[in-house]
Amino acid sequence: MIHLISDLHLSPDDDALFHRFTTYLSSLTPSDFLYILGDLFEYWLGDDAAEFLGQRPVEEALARLTANGTKVWLMRGNRDFLAGTDFADRCGVGLLEDEHILQMGDHRILLMHGDSLCTDDLEHQAFRSLVRTDVWQQTFLAKSVPERDAMARAVRYRSENGKVAKTIEIMDVTQPAVEAVMHQHQVRLLIHGHTHRPAIHQLALSGPQSGHRIVLGDWATGPSSICIHASHLELRHDTKADALYF
Ligand code: MN
Numbered sequence: 001m002i003h004l005i006s007d008l009h010l011s012p013d014d015d016a017l018f019h020r021f022t023t024y025l026s027s028l029t030p031s032d033f034l035y036i037l038g039d040l041f042e043y044w045l046g047d048d049a050a051e052f053l054g055q056r057p058v059e060e061a062l063a064r065l066t067a068n069g070t071k072v073w074l075m076r077g078n079r080d081f082l083a084g085t086d087f088a089d090r091c092g093v094g095l096l097e098d099e100h101i102l103q104m105g106d107h108r109i110l111l112m113h114g115d116s117l118c119t120d121d122l123e124h125q126a127f128r129s130l131v132r133t134d135v136w137q138q139t140f141l142a143k144s145v146p147e148r149d150a151m152a153r154a155v156r157y158r159s160e161n162g163k164v165a166k167t168i169e170i171m172d173v174t175q176p177a178v179e180a181v182m183h184q185h186q187v188r189l190l191i192h193g194h195t196h197r198p199a200i201h202q203l204a205l206s207g208p209q210s211g212h213r214i215v216l217g218d219w220a221t222g223p224s225s226i227c228i229h230a231s232h233l234e235l236r237h238d239t240k241a242d243a244l245y246f
Helices: 015-026 056-067 085-091 122-131 134-142 145-165 175-185
Strands: 002-005 033-037 071-075 094-096 100-104 107-111 189-192 199-203 211-215 224-228 232-237 240-245
Touching: 015 056, 056 071, 056 085, 071 085, 085 094, 107 175, 122 134, 134 145, 175 189, 175 199, 199 240
Parallel strands: 002 033, 033 071, 071 094, 107 189, 189 211
Antiparallel strands: 002 224, 100 107, 199 211, 224 232, 232 240
16 A cells, blocks of 8 residues: 655654654555655754754654565655655665656656745745755755754744745645646646645646645644555545545
8 A cells, every 4th residue: 555644844852743653654564655755854954963853763763664564755845855865774765856756557646745836935945946956965964963953943943934924825836836747747646745734636737637636734733644545545634534536
């Protein structure tokens, strides 16, 4: 079975959240596939900083899961875009590109984190373009971990403040960005996270069939996940569940 989660925003000061995460992992079987669509961590300062960040228990939980046979893939979000191959190797997980096609029989599903679709959020798009460059990442990772932490805190506080000022609309995905990326990949189903607005949206795309955009929720109050079956997929968020039949 294929499972998808995103936006856990794991932080060492939230034991209940970590427990929710490990409980979810223990529900998976060795024959399952788990896709994590970004923002697994509240923030990430580089693979050499896992101990500093108090995130070793998360790595150990993932390593136990993958050692047991479950295949895990991780897409990086806007909080953990610095997760790299050392982290992936320690956990036994594979890293995905920002736009990944999940092929299931005749179905092609586009997986994304989702922040790149929030094109009205110009401030975030400018930040994203900057921090995704090799030059910025090499310069950042060359600094000491405490220096990186100080810089990340400054940015995080700024973006937290910015979030309050921004309207709800600006922080959501835009329809043109969604249609463009779905057209580019020739898909009728997109699954993403980031906006913390779990839902199954029907889309009016060109062509005979309609399309769907499915949004995973965050884990602030309970697990949010998608499970893909042969005939349908199920979006579960807290105690609610919604299904899409293929
Ligand atoms: Mn995000």
